[in-house]
Amino acid sequence: MTDKVVRIATRQSPLALWQAEYVKAELEKFHPGIRVELMGFTTKGDVLLDSPLSKIGGKGLFVKELEVAMLANEADIAVHSMKDVPMEFPEGLGLAVICPREKPTDAFVSNHYKTVDELPQGAVVGTSSLRREAQLKAARPDLQIKTLRGNVNTRLRKLDEGQYDAIILATAGLLRLEMADRIASEITPEESLPAGGQGAVGIECRSDDATTIELLKPLHDQQTAYRVTAERAMNRRLEGGCQVPIACYATLNEAGDELYLRGLVASTDGTQVLRDELRNSPDNAEAMGIELAERLLAAGADKILADVYQQNG
Numbered sequence: 525m526t527d528k529v530v531r532i533a534t535r536q537s538p539l540a541l542w543q544a545e546y547v548k549a550e551l552e553k554f555h556p557g558i559r560v561e562l563m564g565f566t567t568k569g570d571v572l573l574d575s576p577l578s579k580i581g582g583k584g585l586f587v588k589e590l591e592v593a594m595l596a597n598e599a600d601i602a603v604h605s606m607k608d609v610p611m612e613f614p615e616g617l618g619l620a621v622i623c624p625r626e627k628p629t630d631a632f633v634s635n636h637y638k639t640v641d642e643l644p645q646g647a648v649v650g651t652s653s654l655r656r657e658a659q660l661k662a663a664r665p666d667l668q669i670k671t672l673r674g675n676v677n678t679r680l681r682k683l684d685e686g687q688y689d690a691i692i693l694a695t696a697g698l699l700r701l702e703m704a705d706r707i708a709s710e711i712t713p714e715e716s717l718p719a720g721g722q723g724a725v726g727i728e729c730r731s732d733d734a735t736t737i738e739l740l741k742p743l744h745d746q747q748t749a750y751r752v753t754a755e756r757a758m759n760r761r762l763e764g765g766c767q768v769p770i771a772c773y774a775t776l777n778e779a780g781d782e783l784y785l786r787g788l789v790a791s792t793d794g795t796q797v798l799r800d801e802l803r804n805s806p807d808n809a810e811a812m813g814i815e816l817a818e819r820l821l822a823a824g825a826d827k828i829l830a831d832v833y834q835q836n837g
């Protein structure tokens with residue numbers, strides 16, 4: 525039993541609320557009697573819904589307001605999709621735990637077609653992720669990629685209105701919102717390598733809040749942490765987030781003693797795609813991410829990314 529109140533700062537999109545409610549339920553499960561409150565915030569990323577993410581740029585578009593609240597002691601924790609969390613945390617805040625990962629893949633969503641291969645010549649596909657765009661264009665240069673923003677429900681509505689032949693969304697988001705029936709097919713990591721951290725939920729809190737950190741401990745999943753650590757280390761070394769055509773994905777073997785990390789850097793038009801991979805002990809997760817990034821940079825990723833950053837101002 526504990527009389528501690530944990531205040532969760534959360535965005536108010538259905539997916540953000542699902543994640544906050546999930547953490548609330550887990551905390552209540554592990555600590556009977558605990559009080560957990562949700563506090564809703566609106567972030568810059570929620571307001572600027574019509575601009576392509578790559579243009580409004582700025583890392584941490586979805587997390588800054590939540591961090592301000594925690595630093596002001598108006599909230600205790602923030603629950604994030606690890607894909608959207610910047611590599612560096614503000615002074616005084618840090619990632620306390622990483623929860624078990626949902627499926628990390630991208631999902632192909634369409635009312636008429638089952639797979640990317642089935643799409644007719646010149647079909648219109650909705651996504652605002654340069655990572656997804658680059659990999660789609662590499663496989664199918666004929667496809668037209670059209671911007672798609674908004675929360676999951678908005679994106680599905682735009683598909684249903686006929687603005688797109690298909691859209692690409694994270695499988696994890698659809699599963700969490702109980703919309704598995706909208707997934708026409710899951711795109712394999714070979715076809716579209718996921719974004720670092722995709723499908724994983726992390727919890728941020730004040731670094732000196734020992735009470736909260738202790739309460740969060742049972743929510744941690746070390747296997748997910750190894751995988752996401754390697755992925756984020758690669759992203760950090762490449763200075764990329766969700767808004768550049770960088771993909772990385774790590775898996776652990778069954779014995780849990782070998783981490784397999786794959787990375788990709790592409791030009792947005794998909795004409796250049798660099799891939800590399802590494803296998804090593806999960807204890808070296810961080811070093812693996814850095815090494816893979818350096819190998820990609822040496823193979824020409826530095827030039828590709830410089831061009832992308834220039835295009836996006």
Ligand SMILES: NCc1[nH]cc(CCC(=O)O)c1CC(=O)O
Pocket residue numbers: 605606607608692693694696697721722723724725766
């Ligand atoms: N960029 C927005 C975002 N951040 C996390 C998810 C999905 C859930 C997750 O990856 O945990 C999504 C939506 C999407 O990419 O379709």
